Every structure is written in structure tokens, then in C-alpha cells.
Amino acid sequence: MGVMQPSAFEQILITTKVEKVMNWSRATSVWPVTFGLACCAIEMMAAGASRFDFDRFGAGIFRATPRQADLMIIAGTVTYKMAPVIKTLYDQMPEPKWVIAMGSCATAGGPFDSYHTIQGVDKIIPVDVFIPGCPPRPESLIYGFMKLQDKIMTSSLADRYKDIFEEVG
């Protein structure tokens, strides 16, 4: 005796924070844009196909429009001609939105230290996760995506707009 038995009410009820539920729902249903730039896109397709099955993490629904997507995987070399297009697509995505820079080209220009390549996509849009590799294997992409899930789970609304809160006052 002396041990408190949970009541029937407590057995059917889970208490949590609204923010945690929101983050959980966001992290487990991240829909990427159908958007590939170069050879990294092939690895991205492999990650989405049955062998690696990106859909286990809720990210297998590649949307054909940025307006229905949460995640943009920059898979490939970003040229100066493509940069305004990427920026437009990013602007068209609804908040909250995340970006993964996949491969060495998207993270730092890769081997193309040249006149036509942007040395890292973070010069035009904010990037959440950088994945090294040339190209990264699907396992790397999945690991990077799990890192993004961790980031989403630990994020809060105040963190996301922290810079602007401080700037505005």
C-alpha cells in the first residue's frame, strides 16, 4: 500500500506543451520541394526511393510547388543565373521553412572556384543544415535531415524571430 495508482483519467491523458506538439508535427511531416540542380539530386532521388525510403521520416512527399513545401534541399551547383530563381522559390515557400545545403557545391562552391558559381548557397538564402560530400550518400542526407528534425524539435517561435526581436527592440 502507499503506492499511488494512476486514475483512469490519468491513463488516457497526456500532458504536454502546445509548442512541443507543434514542433513534433512539423518535424515529422517536412515536405520538401521537388527541386534538384545537379548530380546531388540523383542521390536525393535515391534517398526518396524504396531502398532508403525518405518517407520513414515523413519527408517523402516531394511537392511540385514551393507553396506547399516546408523544406528546400539545395542539391547541386548554384550558378549566378540560377540564384534569382532559387531566391524566388524560397520566398514563395510559406513559413515555417527550412533549407538543407546538400553537397560541397551548395555549401561552398565545391570544385567550381569559377566565374559562374556562387560559393555557397548561404550567400543568397539562410541555410539550416549543411551536408558535406560530393555527392553525399543518401545516408548522409538522411542524417542531415535527422539533424534538421532535432533542430525543429528544439526550436521555438521566440528563437526563430530572435534576431528581429532584438533588432526591432
Add this chain to the structure above:
Amino acid sequence: MTEPIIPQAPEVPEAPAGPYVYDYAASPQRQVVMPKTVPLPSYRTYLAEVKAAAEADEAKWKKMQADYETAKAKAEADGKDAPKPPVRPVPRKDDNDLKTPWPQEAKDADLLLLQELLGAKVQEIFEQAGELTCQIEKGALHEALLLCRDREDLHYEMLADQSATHYPAASDFAYSVVYHLTSISRRKRLRLRILVPEGFVPESACSVYPSANWMEREIFDMLGIAFANHPDMTRILCPDDWEGHALRKDYPVVGWGQRDIAFREDRGGMIERIALQKAGQLGINLKQPKAD
């Protein structure tokens, strides 16, 4: 009275000399090395090179003989033994089977026919590795293309490729523009070539071969050769506001400085608007009242 204290100048730290310090100024991709030769394939140039090499060899042999004669006369005068007579060096036997095929005299009927039809407008015809090349005067290009397309015994239906090369070391021209014609019915290929100086505007081949449209735009984009009477003479690969032409030899690999793209800032004020909206929903007033 004491000596005034002069402060010591701070020591300038030397640049770290580690293996991971990248010297951007000395990077080979930022250097421009202008070529000193004109590697334009040509039978006439090849003949001239062969002749010059033979003459140099002969002059060297003559000099060796003359040196031997003077040494012999000097030895005789001094009463010493005569020196060894020189041996003419034999060219080393070359067993390498990966040779560059040299240009050869044109024997193909198409080339000879073109030369007969165009006369003095044909500057040079030759064959190299079984490929036919006909260099024509830059003004007679349209005539040659029409001949190649329409004549029954030539009948090159397709312009398979068109490209250009920059030769900054050449004195009388700057670019070569090359037209690769293919005859599907006769299973033959022909290369027409014109040499154009800087600033020359060649006639577009679009009216004869419509496939020249994008290829001429690419040549314009990469080398800056504008074509006359082209339907849309704009850049095709680089952005429209690009400076310079990337395949010219005086263009560095990284371009004229990496361009800064400033897209990161909140141009439309969208992020700030959303932040204010979200904060308002949470009951926070982010807009500070003004001091006045």
C-alpha cells in the same frame, strides 16, 4: 631633464605560413596567362614548320662542318692530331603510335569541288585524320553554306555544330569561327572555317541553317562575336547583365572578381512584418513609442 620616451612600434605579425593558408593572390585560377602561339590547324603552316625545321637542321650541320674545318686547320698548324670528324645526327626513331595526325594535302572530291566553285574565295583546303577542312574568306561564308546545302553533289543538310576560338597571338585575325556540316544522305562531314578580326560582324547562318540560332548566341555569349541578321542576338548561358566574355583568353577563370549577391536582406520587409504579426498575437508590442 629626462629623455623623452619614444613608444616602440608594434611588431607586425607575419602572415601565417601554414599548409592550410590559401594564397588567393597567387592562386593559379586568378592568373591570366596569354598564349604566345597560334595553334590553328593548317596545312600551309605545317609545311612552313617542316621547312623551317629542315633548314635549321641543315644550318646546324653546316656549322658543325665549318667548326670541324677550322679545328682541323688549327690542329695542323699546331702540329697536333686531327680532331674527330663530325657525325650528322640521325633523327631518333619514333615508335610512339599515339601520334598527332599531321595535316595533309586535300584529295577529297568535295574540297576540290568547293575550291573550283569558289575560286579565290577559298583560302585553304586540307585533310587531317580523315576530316575535311575548308577555310574560306569571311565575306563568302553565306555563298559557301548555300552551295554546301543546295548542290546535289555536296548536299550537307545539317549544321551539326558551330563554335569559335580566340587566338590573341595571331596578327591578322583574332577568332576562328568553325561550321561543322553533316551530310546524312552522303554520310560525310565537312568543316568550314572563317578567320575574323576583333570587332568584325560575320553574317549569321540562321537563314541557311536554323540550327545556328542558339549556337551563334552561345558564341556571342562566350566570345563576344556578334552575328549580323540574327533573330535574337542575346546572351544564352550567362545572365543578361554579365560583364565580359568568358571564353576569351584574357578572361580569368574566376571572372573579374566574384560578384556579390545581396539577396539575404529582408527586401520586402516580409520577415519583419511576420514577426510583428506573431508578436502581436502573443500580446507583445514590438513597436517602441518614439521619444518625441
